[in-house]
Each structure stands twice: as C-alpha cells, then as structure tokens.
Amino acid sequence: xxTERHVELRSLWALALLAAVALVYWPGLAGGFAxxxxxxxxxxxxxxxxxxxxxxxxxxxxxxxxxxxLARPLAMLSFAFNYTxxxxxxxxFKLTNLFIHALNAVLVWAxxxxxxxxxxxxxxxxxxxxxxxxxxxxxxxxxxxxxxxxRMTSLSATFxxxxxxxxxxxxxxxxxxxxxxRGWPIACAALALLALLS
Numbered sequence: 001x002x003t004e005r006h007v008e009l010r011s012l013w014a015l016a017l018l019a020a021v022a023l024v025y026w027p028g029l030a031g032g033f034a035x036x037x038x039x040x041x042x043x044x045x046x047x048x049x050x051x052x053x054x055x056x057x058x059x060x061x062x063x064x065x066x067x068x069x070l071a072r073p074l075a076m077l078s079f080a081f082n083y084t085x086x087x088x089x090x091x092x093f094k095l096t097n098l099f100i101h102a103l104n105a106v107l108v109w110a111x112x113x114x115x116x117x118x119x120x121x122x123x124x125x126x127x128x129x130x131x132x133x134x135x136x137x138x139x140x141x142x143x144x145x146x147x148x149x150x151r152m153t154s155l156s157a158t159f160x161x162x163x164x165x166x167x168x169x170x171x172x173x174x175x176x177x178x179x180x181x182r183g184w185p186i187a188c189a190a191l192a193l194l195a196l197l198s
Contacts, residue, residue, distance in 0.1 A: 013109075013126075013129050014106055014109070016129075017102075017105055017106060017109060017129060017132060017133055017136065018102050018105070018106070020133055020136070020137060021098070021101060021102045021105050021136050021137065022098065022102065024137050025098050025101070025142075025145050025146065026098075028094070028142070028145070028146040029091050029094045029095055029098065029146070030091065031090065031094070031146060032090045033088075033090050033093075033148060034147060034148075035147070035149075036149045037090075037147070037148045037149045039066070040064065040066075040079070040149045041079050041083070041088075041093070041148060041149060042088060044060075044063050044079075046059045046060045046062075046063035046080075047060050047063060047076070047079055047080045047083045048083060050080035050081075050083065050084055051080075051084040057077065057080065060076055060077060060079075060080035061073035061074075061076050061077045061080070062076070063076055064076040070196055070197055072152050072197065072198060073197050074155060074194060074197045074198045075151055075152040075155050075156075075198050078096065078151060078155065079093070079148075079151070082096055090148060093148045093151075094145070094146055094148060096151070097144070097145050097146070097148065097150075097151050097154060098145055100151060100154045100155055100158060101136065101141065101144065101145045101154055102136075103158060104136070104154060104157050104158055104161060105132055105133070105135065105136035106132070107158065107161035107162065107165065108131070108132045108135050108136065108161060109128055109129055109131075109132030110165060111161060111164055111165055111168065112128040112131045112132055113128035114165070114168050114169065114172070115168060116128050144157075152198055155198040156195045156196075156198035157195075158195075158198075159191045159192070159194040159195035159198060160191075160192070160195045162191045163188050163191040163192050163195065166184055166187050166188050166191065167184070167188050169184075170184040170188075
C-alpha cells in the first residue's frame, strides 16, 4: 500500500536524482557545436525554415536522411523546435538534451524499482535509486548529453524505457492474476516505433 509518506519520499529521491544529474552535466552545457552537429543541425536549411507551415515542419522532420535509414524524424523535429525557439544557441540545444537525460534517469529508476520488487522483494527503493544514479552519472552518457546530435540516442532510449515500463507492468499484473488493459501490446509497439523514429 502506497502511503502519502511513500509518495513524499519518492518525490525527494526523484529530486535528488535530478539534482545530481544537473550538477554533473551543467558545466558541459557551455560548449559549442561539434562534428556531426554541423551538417545535421547548424548547416541544415530545413531546420532554419521550420515553423512557417506544416510542410516546412515535414521537411525539417525528414531532413535527417543521412542519419539513418528511417531519417530519425522525431529527433529532427526536436532540433527544429530548438532552432525555432532559440536559434542556433548550442547551450539551449544541450539543455534540452540534459532534460531528456534527466527524464531517462527517472525512467531507469522506475524500471529498476519495478524489476527489483519482483525479483528481489527485499530490495529497497534506495538500491534502485543507486542503480539509476550510477547509470545517469556514468561517463558513457556524456556524449549523448553534451554532443547535441546524440540527442537521437537519448530520445530513442526514452521510448525504449517507456516500452519496457509498459511491458513489465502488464506482465507483472498478468503474473499476479490481475486484469490488464487489452491495448498494452499496441502501446508497446507504438512506443518501440517511436524509438526507431528517434
């Protein structure tokens, strides 16, 4: 049974995780664009023209044809939104990446907590938080946060984590004999597709 105290504690743990992520990555936001950022974002005229019409947004979404077989339209749209709101300010682009990474850290925490409760009932909320913090602060994530074009990686991870959360929730409910929403496989497929389009 989840009490008000549990909700307060979870909120404090979530805030602590978000603060840790912000503290570690904040100094890196000051850097500029690098490498693939130039041809994907800075020199991309489709991103500069987004915002004037629906077709301009579609052009911006599909302007990533050189980034992969599916052109990563969701990631390209996110770059277009950044460009439209703030111009070519690398700090704002990186701040968006940091928000996505912080969201992913909370999703990792939620997923680990859900799996830990099922697999190791004695596991504490603190142990799930430690795993999420280690993942969020690990240097391997540096490029996906501070190298702007690598938002594609982080955004894809967001939808993969959401897919895993929906799947594990549905499967755990099934294993307990509880009713499960019929649309959960469709939700998983839709989220997985969004990951591919990122």
